[in-house]
Amino acid sequence: MKPRIAILAALGAFIVGLSVATFAELKLFLPPILRGAVVTLQISFWSWLLFVSLSCIAGLGRWQRNLLVRWTATVYIEVFRGTSLLVILFWLFFVLPEFGIIMSPFVAGVLGVGLNFGAYGAEVVRGALTAVPKGQREAAIALNIKPRNFVVRILFPQAIAIMVPGMVNLTIEMIKATALVSAITLVDITYASVQQNQLYFRTLEIFTIALLLYYCFAQFVRFGGAALEEYFTRHLAKRR
Numbered sequence: 001m002k003p004r005i006a007i008l009a010a011l012g013a014f015i016v017g018l019s020v021a022t023f024a025e026l027k028l029f030l031p032p033i034l035r036g037a038v039v040t041l042q043i044s045f046w047s048w049l050l051f052v053s054l055s056c057i058a059g060l061g062r063w064q065r066n067l068l069v070r071w072t073a074t075v076y077i078e079v080f081r082g083t084s085l086l087v088i089l090f091w092l093f094f095v096l097p098e099f100g101i102i103m104s105p106f107v108a109g110v111l112g113v114g115l116n117f118g119a120y121g122a123e124v125v126r127g128a129l130t131a132v133p134k135g136q137r138e139a140a141i142a143l144n145i146k147p148r149n150f151v152v153r154i155l156f157p158q159a160i161a162i163m164v165p166g167m168v169n170l171t172i173e174m175i176k177a178t179a180l181v182s183a184i185t186l187v188d189i190t191y192a193s194v195q196q197n198q199l200y201f202r203t204l205e206i207f208t209i210a211l212l213l214y215y216c217f218a219q220f221v222r223f224g225g226a227a228l229e230e231y232f233t234r235h236l237a238k239r240r
Helices: 002-018 022-064 067-082 085-099 104-129 135-142 147-184 189-200 201-239
Strands: none
Touching: 022 085, 022 104, 022 147, 022 189, 022 201, 067 104, 085 104, 085 147, 104 147, 135 147, 147 189, 147 201, 189 201
């Protein structure tokens, strides 16, 4: 499906979903859901920054030959990849105050989602780095290129094109997983939808709107990822 057709289909579906409810009731329960959508976007944005940063750091750490660095990255990945995101959120918000560490629901949500998905993303980054031909590193050593310059100028530009599809999938999953932050009192799309349904009992209309909001966010990420992948693929093709 062409991007324009997909965008029009998404917008059309959203409009149809909104038209299911009567205009009078829509004015009552739509604004709180849209305010929840703003919270979801804020959590997603800051979590995405943390998730991508940790993915690159831990993925590069797993790729290093230094045992201390590699094992530190491995411990982080296995701990946060092997535990439930919901339990991580509970630990950050409800358990850490027992040790004198208190954080707001927003900070706990961003940290929990970012740490959890950073562990998954680290393996995507490591796989992309490993996929770059080993001859590149040997050539850099032969040319006396510093390791830092090799990583920044040679390794990552080639690995980005490989890791983009996997990171896009994880970003979409991350946006949907932000629904769990409602468990630590954040009023996101999911929590706002549940609240409005308890008030007005319009299950079909309310949760259709919530579903379509998540769908539109996911499509926005997908189109952005496709544009990035095309850009880096063309860039590498020109260099060849």
